[in-house]
Every structure is written in structure tokens, then in C-alpha cells.
Amino acid sequence: MLYLIGLGLSSAEDITLRGLKVVQQCARVYLEAYTSILMSASKEDLEKLYGREVILADREMVESSSDSILEDADKVDVAFLVVGDPFGATTHTDLIIRARSLGIPFEAIHNASVMNAVGACGLQLYNFGQTVSLVFFTDNWKPDSFYDRIKENRRIGLHTLVLLDIKVKEQSFENMARGRKIYEPPRYMNIETAASQLLEIEDLRNEQAYTEDTPCVSVSRLGSPGQKFVAATLGDLADIESGEPLHSLVILGHRTHEMEIEYLLDFATDKNKFQKAVETEVESAKELQPPAPVDEDND
């Protein structure tokens, strides 16, 4: 059996009891080590808790040599550990499809994910639209497909969860071109970079999907002892020091409930400014055309 097991968000002990029992009886245990990190635990901490060797599975292993992970999984149990939830903004569907094609049964053991724990900042999950990802820009590569998604969400008043890029075991262009297996140190996008990149694209596109006055919440180290939220305008978030990873950002929509605002104000660097930014959003939304009515006969 192939088990996809969620590890939760921060410490080795965040694994569920069922997840732990399964890991302890697996013949091989892989840790997917490139889409997120377990902030308060090392590979050695996990090995100590599980009493099992943990094999780090990088992108190359999972995407190009998944057969080594699945070897004999029709006869023995294999665990594939994913930080957060195995289906939370990381779907290893390729691995599952490959397992299926080899006749290997699989089971997922779920856990908390950034996708649901983000509710701890006070914003209701019901009021979120499409989640987007923001990658590190380079001088000549600034992908901006997130921009249209944010615009769509904000058009109908919904919040946007922005997940930030992680670069683990990446090669420089030069090393890749020369086929040298030399890897850059890991990089995790912080809130300052995210806010600056978002504003850079708004400057280029100029469609007012958001502005530097748009109210946002930074979400840092969610679920860990160092968890921190900062409620501020996007412009102000470009100047904060968000500290150690991991980070995400929420861009507010205008359909904000007053209880959401009351909760968020506790995290505001400047309460009056934040409150005003939210009120301006709500006011300007009144000028928007309502979305086109749905033709119910076609439902």
C-alpha cells in the first residue's frame, strides 16, 4: 500500500496518531522535501519519533523517478510524507496515477493545511476565492498569471490567499546549462518581496486589481510557536520585516464581515489606517457593476 500522509504545519508531533502508527509499520518512508518545510522539526527529529529511516524525496525523485518510491509497494507498505495536507495546494496526482497504473492501492491520511489554518487570522474560509502562487521574479522572467485571478476574486469581493515561492535544491541557469549538479542554498519568499512583486505587476498592468492601499494580512509561520499576523496595506507590507519562513499573504476582498475586521484590527500596525483602507474598499465596491445574473435554467 502507498500511504500519503500529511504531517501538519510545524512540529514532528503534528502528525496524526493514525499517521504515526502507519509510518511506524512502513517498510520505507519518504519525505517530500520541496513544496513546503516542517518549520520546527528536522529529518533527524522525524526519524527519532518514527523509529524509521526517512528518505528525502526531492522534485527530481518524485517527478522523474517515482518508480523507485513505488518499488514493491504492492507487497510492502510505503509512506510518502507531505508537509501540511497531501492535497493542500500540493497534489501528487502523478504519483497516485502511476501507483494506480501499477495496481498499487493507496490511501491518504489527512492533516491541517495552510489552506484551512489560514482561518486563524480571522478571515472566514467561506469568503476566500481562488488561491494563487507567486514565484520569485528574475530580471527577465516575471510571470503574472496570478494577477487575473486576484482581479476576478476582488471583483466579486472575495479574499485571495497568495502562496509564496520556495526554492529548494534549485540549480543556477549556468550550472543547469553545464549539467553541473551544484545546488543553490534554499530560498523562501518573504512578505516584503511578495508585496513588492505584486505592486510591480500592478504598475505594469495598471488595471487596479489592487493598489498599495489595499488591505492585506501577512501570515507568517502559521501553526508554529512563532506564528504572526500583520494587518496592513499592501504598500506598508512591502516595508515590514517578516522574519523566518514560512509566509503567505491574504489580499482582502470587499465582502468583509465586520467580525472579520474586528478580529484583524488586533494585528494592525496602524489601526486607523487599516480600518480606513477597509472602509474605502467597501465604499468603492458599491460603484462596481453587479456580476451578470446566472441563467438558472442552465444549472
Ligand SMILES: C[S@@+](CC[C@H](N)C(=O)[O-])C[C@H]1O[C@@H](n2cnc3c(N)ncnc32)[C@H](O)[C@@H]1O
Ligand atoms: C505549495 S504550498 C504547500 C502547502 C502544504 N501542502 C499544506 O497543505 O499546507 C507551500 C506554500 O504554502 C505556504 N505555507 C505553507 N505552510 C505555511 C505556514 N505554516 N505558514 C505560512 N505559510 C505557509 C507558503 O507560502 C509555502 O510556500
